[in-house]
Amino acid sequence: MMGRERRLVALFDMDGVVLDTEGQYDLFWIEQGKRYHPGMSDFYKKIKGMTTEKILEDYFGGDMDLQQQISRELDEFEKKMSYPYVPGVENFIRVLLDHGVRIALVTSSNNMKMSYALKAHPEFTGYFERIITADKVTKSKPDPECFLLAAKELQMETDVCCVFEDSFAGIEAGRNARMKVVGLATTNPAEKIQGMVDWVLPDFTGYTYDEFEDLWLFK
Structure with missing residues (x-):
């Protein structure tokens, strides 16, 4: 062999x-999609497999304050996640x-x-x-x-x-x-x-x- x-x-x-x-991440990104991309029903699916940097660049580009806010929220979320x-x-x-x-x-x-x-x-x-x-x-x-x-x-x-x-x-x-x-x-x-x-x-x-x-x- x-x-x-x-x-x-x-x-x-x-x-x-x-x-x-992945189910836990879905909850986080579904919420972000509702807040910032309400017209994109499958937002959480589109970002699967991407780095956070790439997600922020592609979907929240041009707003550094918002990017930093989402990064902080994601960090807090990941601290409390189960693995x-x-x-x-x-x-x-x-x-x-x-x-x-x-x-x-x-x-x-x-x-x-x-x-x-x-x-x-x-x-x-x-x-x-x-x-x-x-x-x-x-x-x-x-x-x-x-x-x-x-x-x-x-x-x-x-x-x-x-x-x-x-x-x-x-x-x-x-x-x-x-x-x-x-x-x-x-x-x-x-x-x-x-x-x-x-x-x-x-x-x-x-x-x-x-x-x-x-x-x-x-x-």
Whole structure:
């Protein structure tokens, strides 16, 4: 099997993939949409996978005071959030580690948010060799910069990398990086992402290493 010939790489997005937090974020951004973009009913869906900086630039540009206010409100919100795991992900990560897979966390969250997640889950430092946050990149997903940086930091080629993503922007970023992409149907329905990814999972429950390795058998 391929995994015995060379090491594979798993690059995990955080929210909606490792952590089951997307529902909480929906509440925050739905409220912002009602306040500042009342004519845009799906505002909270449009910003999925974007860095906060990109959201503020694209949807609140030109009003620095408002941008700073929303940043402060988001920071307070993230401080109080809960950070539960997506079902099965911890076990799957441990299985990958047992098979020698290189693992990184690649998120659109900034360092401040990551500090809250690490406080809730100090074990992250044992799970992930590298943590790529929004503060390490200049371009937001769907640009592939974050995934390419993760591969570079791990000193691995893109053709052995698999991205685990839930948002359209993240899935597109993985595709743009020319990596395998597994889509988590935690944020978008499976039928919406089916044609964009190599495999779709409802969560990680029962997902095996052999199924992960088999991704490289198909073009």
